[in-house]
Amino acid sequence: YTQGRYMTGDGDGISQMLPFKKLLYDEYVKGNFFYSYQFGLGGGTYTQLGYYFTTSMVFMVTVAVVWLLNALHLLQSTDIHFWANAVIWLSVIKLTVILFIAYRVLLSIVQHRLGALTGAGIYGLSI
Structure with a gap:
């Protein structure tokens, strides 16, 4: 972390979950809380990704805080x-x-x- 690198490998939680966190954040920011066309012909955010972060209260609070910081221009990129x-x-x-x-x-x-x-x-x- 201090050298700008992360230790991840096959089956590692970080390498698997980061793309889903970004995807869900982007969908929530667009207002797609329950349904998204990103899932092929469309699908429910909760049903398609329910086993990841869609029902995690910690993630929901994180999304709200990140969105607020981004709206206030305190974050440059997500x-x-x-x-x-x-x-x-x-x-x-x-x-x-x-x-x-x-x-x-x-x-x-x-x-x-x-x-x-x-x-x-x-x-x-x-x-």
């Missing part, structure tokens, strides 16, 4: 490289929130800080 950079920072933010919530929940259950921290770490870092 190309595939933008989404590659965004994925890294969104992953860090999501994991931070997950670790915090898991720590607080486990702390209320076990009443031991090290145990709650260990449990949150195992939960947050597991697949």
